[in-house]
Amino acid sequence: MHKPIVHHIPVCPFCQRLEILLALKGQPNAVEFRVVDITRPRDPGLLARTRGTTALPVMELPDGRVLKESLVILDYLDETVPGPVQRRPDPxxxxxxxxxxxxxxxxxxxxxxxxxxxxxxxRQPLLDALLGAFAQIDDVLLAHSPEGDFLFGAFGLAEAVFTPIFMRFWFLEYYEGFELPAGPNYDRVRRWRQACLAHPAAQQTSREQVIKMYYDYALGAGNGALLPGRQRSSFVFEPHWRTRPWPPAEKYGPSASDAALGLV
Incomplete structure (x- = not known):
């Protein structure tokens, strides 16, 4: 029996949430993951199947039908893959x-x-916007789960959605020195974030991988785009990120070269 195919980027948070869901269901091999190199032009055949869109992940069903948007794919997999359903059964x-x-x-x-x-x-208005977003999450958690670690007693659908984002925000700690302030507007969401990051179903990536591969994002270049004077993106697969030196944390000064980043 053919499996659904998920075209993805291993370090992408929107792709990781699918991997987390499958781990929670005990079905990590229920789909075939195919890696897309975003530093190269997209495969014309894949573009034809996605009707010209490049956002990932994309899932192809065995009969050729295509689903896009990670939250849509997440719901589909939760309903169709054997194992514990992660969405709450109570309406x-x-x-x-x-x-x-x-x-x-x-x-x-x-x-x-x-x-x-x-x-x-x-920087300050952007930081204020981020803190405001965290405060809104804190408010929902306080209203519906003031005492626990997770939203409903155990790591579930909401946690699968947010945990990859919390992991990518390691780049904010490294490149912006960001920390959630202490206080009543953030204490509950901080506890939730810590519990999410520690969960065994969500260990597909590491802080080192995120920081090294997202260096170009910290300089304003996303999705494999090349910065002036650079020949290689920090998102390339080779050399492997483990072999590269840690990038400079100072993002507002001169940018590092390909050689300094271990990309050549």
Whole structure:
């Protein structure tokens, strides 16, 4: 029996949430993951199947039908792959789950805008926007799960959505010196984040990998784009990220060369 095919980038947070879901279901091999190199032109055949869009992940079903958007694919896999269903069975709890998941978009936008910012003068308003997004998540958690670590007693669908984002925000700690402040607006979301990061189903990537591969994001170049004076993206697969030196944490000064980054 043919498996669905998921075209993905290993270090992409939106792809990792699918891997987390399959780990929670005990079915890590339920789909075939095919790696896409975003530093090269996209395969014309894949572009034809996705109707010209390049965002990943994309899932092809055995009969040729295609699904896009990670949250859509996540729901489909949760319903169709054998194993414990991760969405809450109770309608109200599932609604709460969806209310929390709705906060993911603003958090992602705020975090990526901050890491990609190149203007020191804009740093504070961007930081304020990120803190505001965290505070809104904290508010939902306090309203519906003030005492526990997770939203509903155990790591579930909402945690699978947010954990890869919390992991990518290691680049904010490294390149922006970002830390969640202490205090009532952030204490609950901090506890949730810590529990999510430690969960055994969510260990597909590491802090070192994120920081090394997202160096170009910290200089304002995303999705494999090349910076001036550079010939290779920090997202290349070779040399392997483990063999590269740690990049400079100072993002507002001169950028490192390909050689300094261990890319050649």
């Amino acid at each position: 109200f709890e599932h609604a709460v789950e969806q209310m929390l998941i709705a906060k993911e978009g603003p958090l992602v936008t705020a975090g990526y805008r901050l890491v990609m910012n190149q203007d020191r003068g804009q």
